[in-house]
Amino acid sequence: MSHDPHDGQHDGQHDHLNVQPAHDVHAAHPAFKGGLLALLAAVLFGISTPLVQRAGAHAGAFTTAALLYGGAALMGAWLRRPPTQEAALRRTDLKRLAWMAIFGAAIGPVALAWGLQHTSGTSASLMLALEALFTAVLARALYRESMDHRVASAMGLLLLGGIVLVLDRGLSGGTQLLGLLAVLAATAAWGIDNTLSRALAERDPGQVVLGKSLLGVGATALLAVVAGESLPGWAAAVALLVIGACGYGLSLRLYLLAQRAFGAARTGSVFAFAPFIGALLAMALGDRSLSWGMAIGGALMLAGVALHLAESHAHTHDHAVLDHEHAHTHDDGHHDHSHDSAEDPVPPGAHSHPHWHTPLRHAHSHVPDAHHAHPH
Numbered sequence: 001m002s003h004d005p006h007d008g009q010h011d012g013q014h015d016h017l018n019v020q021p022a023h024d025v026h027a028a029h030p031a032f033k034g035g036l037l038a039l040l041a042a043v044l045f046g047i048s049t050p051l052v053q054r055a056g057a058h059a060g061a062f063t064t065a066a067l068l069y070g071g072a073a074l075m076g077a078w079l080r081r082p083p084t085q086e087a088a089l090r091r092t093d094l095k096r097l098a099w100m101a102i103f104g105a106a107i108g109p110v111a112l113a114w115g116l117q118h119t120s121g122t123s124a125s126l127m128l129a130l131e132a133l134f135t136a137v138l139a140r141a142l143y144r145e146s147m148d149h150r151v152a153s154a155m156g157l158l159l160l161g162g163i164v165l166v167l168d169r170g171l172s173g174g175t176q177l178l179g180l181l182a183v184l185a186a187t188a189a190w191g192i193d194n195t196l197s198r199a200l201a202e203r204d205p206g207q208v209v210l211g212k213s214l215l216g217v218g219a220t221a222l223l224a225v226v227a228g229e230s231l232p233g234w235a236a237a238v239a240l241l242v243i244g245a246c247g248y249g250l251s252l253r254l255y256l257l258a259q260r261a262f263g264a265a266r267t268g269s270v271f272a273f274a275p276f277i278g279a280l281l282a283m284a285l286g287d288r289s290l291s292w293g294m295a296i297g298g299a300l301m302l303a304g305v306a307l308h309l310a311e312s313h314a315h316t317h318d319h320a321v322l323d324h325e326h327a328h329t330h331d332d333g334h335h336d337h338s339h340d341s342a343e344d345p346v347p348p349g350a351h352s353h354p355h356w357h358t359p360l361r362h363a364h365s366h367v368p369d370a371h372h373a374h375p376h
Helices: 030-055 061-079 091-116 121-127 130-143 149-170 174-200 205-226 234-262 264-271 274-284 292-309
Strands: 018-020 314-319 322-328 351-357 360-365
Touching (some): 030 264, 030 274, 091 205, 121 149, 121 274, 130 149, 130 174, 234 264, 274 292
16 A cells, blocks of 8 residues: 555645535434444343353353453454554554453453352343443543433433342342442443553454453463363363354454444443343343342333433534544545555555545534544
8 A cells, every 4th residue: 555644635725624514424324333333242242141151150260251262362363354454453552452451351251250150140131231331431531522411311320220230139148249249340341441442443353352362361361270270161161262252252343343433432332232132141041030120220221221322413523634544435524535546546445544634624413433532
């Protein structure tokens, strides 16, 4: 790729703003693609939770986490794309990737695996909805993603539902409560992981999945050896690898693509459907622990998710000069740079290379993606 992001084709355009009407923007419904990707990620992860409870019933928490992310690493290696299609990871990304592995591939799955062994699959699945709360609050604090009264109300409903679940399980006995608190710790760890991963959403998601998973496998496998955990039977090990490949590897790739499309907080909100999918599967598999408290808590959380997704955000906004690299197409209203027709023709479909954005002012429905990180 011989494209020069500072090509002279943009000369004279840096000292003014272009005004673009809303109907000229290709993405009239910017949340649809991100929402669909996040929903698919949620389905895969939601299904995995009760399956992990069964497959990992006789395995240690560290061993379970190592096998899950071993499967995710295999999926990440298969999903990698060439640098002409997706922006490759850089050396400067390694520190962030390491922190993602600590929270998302070590603390999160270990806490979940232990919690699933000490509480019901239905209550654990529902508690995972609080991951959206942690993600949204951190996205607001670190990336200044917009959060109006509707979103704040949605977060309040998620929190209230989580409190109801904790109280309900507390009345069921100490072990149930400790298991649910472990799941709560997992949601907090994954909320931190989700927020950290937002900065890598423009990188090749296959590479991100592979790098994070390999680091997570190394850490949890070492801890499993130190703790003296024994390996599960081959059937359970294969099952956990397959669950990890789909519910953690492929799900994470879709999650990263969703974050790229419409930000960390909204991706977290759609992903909050995963617990309800997991709870339904747990009950279909024979879990009969559903109580009135769990039903009320789940209903409050579901209302919070629905309220967050009903958000609509549009106004006139300015785009500053921006020089970056990520996968993009030329029909989205934001990528209007040209390619040299002889040496660097526009590739069909999505492609990746360093490119330059000139100042632009327009109004359209948008979400906090890589091009709409403006303050409010």
